Amino acid sequence: MNIDRKVSVAIIGAGTAGLYATPDVRDATEGDFLLIEAGNYGTTCARTGGMPSKALVRFAEQAQSITELRAFQTGKVSNAQIDQAAILRHIRKLRDRFVARVVNSMKRIPANNRMQGFATFVEPNILKVRNKLIQADKIILATGSSPVIPEGWEKFSDRILTTDTLFEQKDLPPAITVIGLSGIGLELGQALQRLGIEISGFDFQKKIAGLQDPVVNKTAIHLLHQEMPLWLGRAVRVKEDGRQLRVFSGDNSELSDKLLITLGRRPNLKGLGLERFISQTDARGIPSFDRTTMQIADYPIFLAGDIDGESTLFHEACDEGRIAAYNSCYEKQAFQRKQPFHITFTDPNIVQIGKNWHEIKGDPNITIAELNFQLQNRAVMMGEDHGILRLYADKTTHKLVGAAMIAPRGEHLGHLLAWSIEQGQTVGDLLKMPFYHPGIEEGLQTTLYQLYARMRDRNDKKPPELHVI
Amino acid sequence: MNIDRKVSVAIIGAGTAGLYATPDVRDATEGDFLLIEAGNYGTTCARTGGMPSKALVRFAEQAQSITELRAFQTGKVSNAQIDQAAILRHIRKLRDRFVARVVNSMKRIPANNRMQGFATFVEPNILKVRNKLIQADKIILATGSSPVIPEGWEKFSDRILTTDTLFEQKDLPPAITVIGLSGIGLELGQALQRLGIEISGFDFQKKIAGLQDPVVNKTAIHLLHQEMPLWLGRAVRVKEDGRQLRVFSGDNSELSDKLLITLGRRPNLKGLGLERFISQTDARGIPSFDRTTMQIADYPIFLAGDIDGESTLFHEACDEGRIAAYNSCYEKQAFQRKQPFHITFTDPNIVQIGKNWHEIKGDPNITIAELNFQLQNRAVMMGEDHGILRLYADKTTHKLVGAAMIAPRGEHLGHLLAWSIEQGQTVGDLLKMPFYHPGIEEGLQTTLYQLYARMRDRNDKKPPELHVI
Known part of the structure; x- marks a missing residue:
């Protein structure tokens, strides 16, 4: 050669x-x-993934604020007519800035080291x-x-959106069906619904956002179902229906103009x-x-x-x-990989960290504590008193080993927990950390106290929140 | 006896x-x-402190969402006429729930152990x-x-509000002057301004929110001054002016109907x-x-x-x-106290953790890195690209020792940093933690990389983000 x-x-x-x-x-x-x-140069994330979806979520939160203030301040706050096309234009503009940064960083690589x-x-x-x-x-x-686009659905291709094409749309139709609710589809669906699109969601699985924990999954479905119909656990079929598409889950169906397919990559x-x-x-x-x-x-x-x-x-x-x-x-070296950590940016956020339900269920050494955010002070004060946090701890090592939640500010609670699990912190170690009042983090503290009560040495009278000198 | x-x-x-x-x-x-x-039973916090102010901040954020969407979606979103009296009623209702919980917990203490x-x-x-x-x-x-109410101001007492009385008001006047900007006054002032009250702020100090770091203080003043006039660094005087009060800072003055005095406790x-x-x-x-x-x-x-x-x-x-x-x-025992950690719940949040500027300035072992949130991807995507983060690290121990910021989601970044400093984590330890994309926490990662570059062993080619096995 x-x-x-x-x-x-x-x-x-x-x-x-x-x-x-x-x-x-x-x-x-x-x-x-x-x-x-x-x-073309430019990462999936910047072009079509996490970045533009977070901008969409931001506008959805603002629209939701109007809805909430309207409910509370009758007659004082008008309904908003959200201009989706303007939002898409704005997101493309932001997106192009991020892609331009990637492309510029490429230019700093000598031409001789690049090849298309x-x-x-x-x-x-x-x-x-x-x-x-x-x-x-x-x-x-x-x-x-x-x-991924399922085989046989090519015939709907003019009405299929993916994360590759969603943000390229000039405008969006009145009704969209989201197929695939394991992550980004769920967050995009909820955001689009709040921005005035009629959204329905379908998945052949019975869980959403990849949630293994059955209690958190049930709560998440309950909360998100209040905003949009979710049809789960049955094979999903699509049929023409006049000028629209009808999507079936068993005998249930929804009519829409386009499909947003988020069945993974x-x-x-x-x-x-x-x-x-x-x-x-x-x-x-x-x-x-x-x-x-x-x-x-x-x-x-x-x-x-x-x-x-x-x-x-x-x-x-x-x-x-x-x-x-x-x-x-260099010479081959094995590196320790990070604990699993996954966030879905719905409102409330859905987060899974460390060992999941299937890895711990039935393990006699594992103890589980949970917090209902309806009772969490800061969540109540913010009007975001929805969701549940479940922590898994090992009774023999006293270490926190996993967590699942749908929680206000879940992405931030998630970082605290992911870092703690990554560091191998025990429940007792964590109770010695500051939990600022009134913070969502106090919900984590409450849950850690539950775990601690099952682990503490009853003869130790010293307050668990403090190190002795 | x-x-x-x-x-x-x-x-x-x-x-x-x-x-x-x-x-x-x-x-x-x-x-x-x-x-x-x-x-009466019921804690300061539940009655007049952190709890009710967080509810006010929440409504202010919702009102701000309308302002932001209006700026962006011209003609589609109407101006809101916020009903402040309804908000105060709602906050009192929430507040009473929290106080009732405290009072109920009191009732669980046997009557024989209580005395009024x-x-x-x-x-x-x-x-x-x-x-x-x-x-x-x-x-x-x-x-x-x-x-604290300054001596000689008793004559204005019918027009003086404190955190003890603010939430008891049936309604609020068109203009309020906040005197004392070291913490809760600043967050209440900004929130009330966003809810339609004309607010001005005064403090005899040149710093706000207790910020020792001059760079963060300057940024914080700049950002908050865009929403309301702030007069700093001069003695504050008050005079009658018709049916209103005129508050002076040197030759500058503002006219208002009531004073909210937040000069500490x-x-x-x-x-x-x-x-x-x-x-x-x-x-x-x-x-x-x-x-x-x-x-x-x-x-x-x-x-x-x-x-x-x-x-x-x-x-x-x-x-x-x-x-x-x-x-x-029990027998006397000394306990280790926590690192300083203070949050002011303005938007963006103002946070100080660990060693402050006066403790580290001039120390040759300390190195400082900073992040401007105008360049932070998630902050840009959320339209919250304002603020600055400054981290202080010790070049000899490689430990993070302090932080100051005005930052979007600062309360949550604050917890990550406070826990890390409390745990004595080094900059290298922290770079091995997961930073989810696209998250505000990535701004922290960027800043840690700056510090790491000044500390790393140049001969070590292994990626600092991973532990070897």
């Missing part, structure tokens, strides 16, 4: 994971690397890009993922040609790899980001980019 | 500190205690209450504090008679005491809560109640 170019490391994909790998690879290889991108084109594996360390053969000692594969493996030499894969075709090193078996190939099919979380993609970068440049 | 009753422990004051001391004292003394309260009346010290362990002499082995003094020492036997006090007459034991010298008297003149913070009052309870029942 005529090799056109040799480099120490090739990075395929300039998304979040690839871009987080790049600086470390550049430094370690002293510039002997190549970053290959098949599409679709990469195909010829051999484990040889890539073909636009008829050029690139040989690399190590290859970081970070091609990302794409929204599929790793972009197609066309890479990995199957030529890698046979050990999971059912989805993802090669077996070690998540502490990101290496595929003994191949000189490292996965990073959505391509590995594990999660589509930004902070995990960053970690994977860095692990792949390190292991493609 | 004819002692009418003897108990192991007497607790003077059924506010936050006294009520937090009570259960521990009850258990330790097996019921041989007396809780003495001079006024003003307590005066006859001797260090003898109290006179309604002509009865009570002898106690140990006494917990938790009489709280009252709003004075410990309720008057009439206790401590001066009969205690001579060692500070300038305010507060007896010298050990904050790790809460004991006054070798007297059998322990302070708890606002009476000690240290802070008026709820979580500190709780800790002090517990320390006083322990030390009035």
Whole structure:
């Protein structure tokens, strides 16, 4: 083979994971690397994922404030006619700023280290890009993922929206059905409903936002169902109905103008040609790899980001980019991965951290405490007294091991809990922390006290909130 | 002397500190205690402090949402005519629920352990209450504090509001001047302004919200001044002006109908008679005491809560109640007090944690990093891209030692930082924690990276975000 170019490391994909790998690879290889991108520059997150959806959620919260003040201040506050098209324009403008930042950061990578084109594996360390053969000692594969559209639904494609296309719309129709409620679909659905679109939600699963904990799942369904119909636990079918689409869940159905399909994302493996030499894969075709090193078996190939099919979380993609970068440049090193931590930005937020329900249920060492936010002072004062927090702790180690919640300011409670679990803090350690009054964090304190009462040494009379000197 | 009753422990004051001391004292003394309260039951916090102000802040945020949506959605969203009287009624209703809870919890204390009346010290362990002499082995003094009104201003008393009276008003006048901007005055002022009252703010100090850090103070003044005039750094004078009051700061003045005076709270020492036997006090007459034991010298008297003149913070009052309870029942034990942690619930929140500017300035071991929230992705997406975060770290220990900020969701960033400082986490430890995307917490991460760059070992090529296995 005529090799056109040799480099120490090739990075395929300039998304979040690839871009987080790049600086470390550049430094370690002293510039002997190549970053290959098949599409336009700009990460999934900035273009279509978390960022624009958070802007939509913000406007939805403002619209909700008007609804709440109207209910409270009869006759004093007028109903708002939200201009969805203006909101979409504004979000695109913000989005373009973020994408421009990514594109600008790309420009700082020397042109000689960048290449545009679709990469195909010829051999484990040889890539073909636009008829050029690139040989690399190590290859970081970070091609990302794409929204899943069920087979057979192509015929509705002119009326299908995904996170790739939603924010490109000039305007939105009066009614949208969201199919897939495991995360972003739920938060977008609730936000669009609050902005005046008639939303219904469907999922074949009985849980929403990926909630394993049955108590939190039940509360979450109850709360969100008050704002929009949710049809769960049955296969979802779609039929033409006049000029609209009718979506079925068993015998129940909703009529709408468009479908927002949020059934998850599929790793972009197609066309890479990995199957030529890698046979050990999971059912989805993802090669077996070690998540502490990101290496595929003994191949000189490292996965990073959505391509590995594990999660589509930004902070995990960053970690994977860095692990792949390190292991493609230095002697192999295993790294400890972070505890699971997932937020859905509904109102209230839905959060899962650490061990989930299926990992702890039936374990005699685990004790569970819960808080109903109807009784939480700050939540009541804010008029956000809805939701539930469940904490899982280990009675033998006294450590907090997991949490699930639908809670006001849940994203922030989530960080406190994720950090605490990551650090291996015990329930007693955490009670010694300050809980500012009147704060949502006091709800966490109340729940920790419940756990502590089941663990404390009855002979110790010292206040658990303080360290002795 | 004819002692009418003897108990192991007497607790003077059924506010936050006294009520937090009570259960521990009850258990330790097996019921041989007396809780003495001079006024009505119900804590300062529930009646007049943090709780009702947070409800006011909530309505102010909703009103602000309308203003923001109006600016953005021209012609689609109408101006709101906020009904302040209805809001005050609602807050009183919520407040009464909280006070009722406190009063109910009082009822669970046996009548024989409660006494109503003003307590005066006859001797260090003898109290006179309604002509009865009570002898106690140990006494917990938790009489709280009252709003300060400057001398000579009594003549305006019909037009003076304090946090004790604000929420009792049937309605509010068109214009109010807030005098004292060190905390609750600032948050109430901003909230009332957003609810349609014309507010001006005065303070003789040049700093607001107690901010020691000059950079954060300057930013905070700049941001809050956009909503209401703030006159700082000069003595404040008040004069009659027609049917209104004119408040002066040097040559500048503002006209208003009422004054909201928030110049801090004075410990309720008057009439206790401590001066009969205690001579060692500070300038305010507060007896010298050990904050790790809460004991006054070798007297059998322990302070708890606002009476000690240290802070008026709820979580500190709780800790002090517990320390006083322990030390009035068991062998003396010193407890480690928490790091300073103070939040002002303005929008954005103002927060100070750990070592303050005056403690670290000029220290060659301290390095400071800062983040401007105009550049923070989530803040931009939420339209809350205002504020600044400053972190102080020790270059020798690599530990985070303090923080000051005016920041969106500052109360929650504050908890993460207060816990981290309390735990003695290093900058490197914290970079290994998850920062969810897109979150305000990523602003903290950005700032930690700045600090880390000044501390890292250049020979260590491993990614700082991950633990090796």
